[in-house]
Amino acid sequence: MVKAVIFDMDGVLIDSEPMWQQAELQVFSQLGVTLTAEQTRQTAGMTTEAVAKFWYQQSPWQGMSLAETEAAVIAQVARSIATKGEAKKGVQPLLQYLRERRLPVGLATNSSQYLMDTTLDTLAIRHYFAAHCCVEMVAKGKPEPDIYLLAASKLGVAPADCLVFEDSYTGISAAKAAGMTVVAIPAAEEWHHEKFGIADAKIRCLTEFDMRLWH
Incomplete structure (x- = not known):
């Protein structure tokens, strides 16, 4: 679950x-x-x-x-x-849905804290996240699992009970190495690339995701 x-x-x-x-x-x-x-x-x-x-x-x-x-x-x-900067389609509704169901939400990015803060503030979504993890917080960034393990620890949840949204093979590899379930959101030009086969599911947009099938 x-x-x-x-x-x-x-x-x-x-x-x-x-x-x-x-x-x-x-x-x-x-x-x-x-x-x-x-x-x-x-x-x-x-x-x-x-x-x-x-x-x-x-x-x-x-x-x-x-x-x-x-x-x-x-x-x-x-x-x-x-x-x-604008939030991608489906971001706000999904974050609100997760909040209403009291599911803790974390952020794990290979970007710097400066860019993480700039993004969260520009999109006005900081309040949805209980954990904010950026590359300066770990010894090694993705594809190593460190940042996802840190996020799980901050959220107080076992890695096996975490669901991750990732768009890159590097990030998917990191989350899988951490023992997490991963939903891939590849760029349109990479949709058919076999490398995304390591993900547990694949969607084109967050609007396609149905949390009821996972929770």
Whole structure:
């Protein structure tokens, strides 16, 4: 039986993936690293630190440290979220439904606390979450299970009793490694990709989800 629900943030609560793509394309192009939108999807779900290291290994640059590069990407994404961020379809009704049924809700994101706070405040949904977990709170981000185990601990629920919503293979892998049940919400262009087969269920939008089948 599901006793708690944990949400990923980027791509699940907010359609921020285009914002990440735009920020990465702009920042890395200034460093002489030529990327395409397709290439940025290769790193979807990774921490910003891991993304910077990944592209530095592919095409080393000079003039900006990895930490400065990471900060530049995060700052641009934060500006985009603050000015045009909107909750994805179905987010508000599902969060309200879970609240009415007294199911504890947590957030587990590979993003920084700054971006987590910016998103929660911009979407005005902070009050729905009993646990807020970001990448700075764990030794290793997704695909390691640390952040999901932390969220379960904060919610006071066993990992096996947690239901997770994730949009990336990286995040799904993390939640499964934590021993949780996972509902995948792949991007439209990845809907048929076999990698999402490790999830327990797959939906196109949160509006398709029926909690009565899980609780």
